[in-house]
Amino acid sequence: MTGSDLARAALEAARASAKERGVRGVRKGTRNPAARRRRRWSGAGPDDRDPQPLGRLASRLASDRGWAERLAAGQVFGRWAKLVGEDVAEHARPVAFEDGELTVQADSTAWATQLRLLQRELLKRIAAGVGDGVVKKLKVQGPAAPNWRFGPRHVPGRGPRDTYG
Template sequence: MTGRDLAHAALEAAKAKAKERGAPPGQRRRVVTGGQNPRRRRWSGPGADARDPQPLGRLVSRLVSDRGWNESVSGARVFAQWARLVGEDVAEHAQPVALKDGELTVRASSTAWATQLRLLQGKLLAKIAAGVGNGVVKRMRIQGPMAPSWRKGPRHVPGRGPRDTYG
């Protein structure tokens, strides 16, 4: 069966169904539109209307609020705008690692910078709150640089590490 035959069969089935309902073939069903002329187009007019084209930013912010993603988007803004929020000199030596339940974990490049960040913690929290909003980051946990781990693979035997096998 070709596409033309399928279309013809679908048209015949629709005509038969319309005949069962009592509607004469070839006549469209009239939709009741609350007292307005159905042939009249409903343009949006000169004022603002929901049918008008919307800026993408407004549509995205409406989507974010409708889906309940405000908290995660605000958290992502902390990571995306880190250098602007805390300043270039701090961002050069400290990177955000995780944000969970209002606690931002920040890893510093050295122990001296970790100490400096602990001293600046109040000012940094104020800057972050001014940039992304209050309540997004409530606390900061500052970590120093991570030491290399000798633990490799999924299994581990307790002991002194690689020195254990030297005799």
């Protein structure tokens, strides 16, 4: 059996199936009345088919996919100096954001204490710049201590005692 014979057999089977279901065939001379209707122009008013600004499309995509919280957290990281002020941004930087909690690392213990005292004001500034409910809690960390665990052989303990007395 050749390819054209298989096509004819498939066409006959489809016609027989349609006849059993009661579907009538379309005559060659008639057209679908819906296809004859002329497509209407959108006119001067706004329409869904009109070109959309990229910002509007991006915000719609972010809200549809549930990215709004992540984008707001990204704004906190990107606009940190403007949100909290230049003096605070010189001595502290955001490190992590998870479940509404922003972790900030200060470059000294004195600045970590200062940030803990300014915590409410910083949260108000961030809420004013990014939006309410994005950052709910501020966790302040001091500077990272040096790691004494290096080399192939390591002795357990807290490190040299004479320098930190």
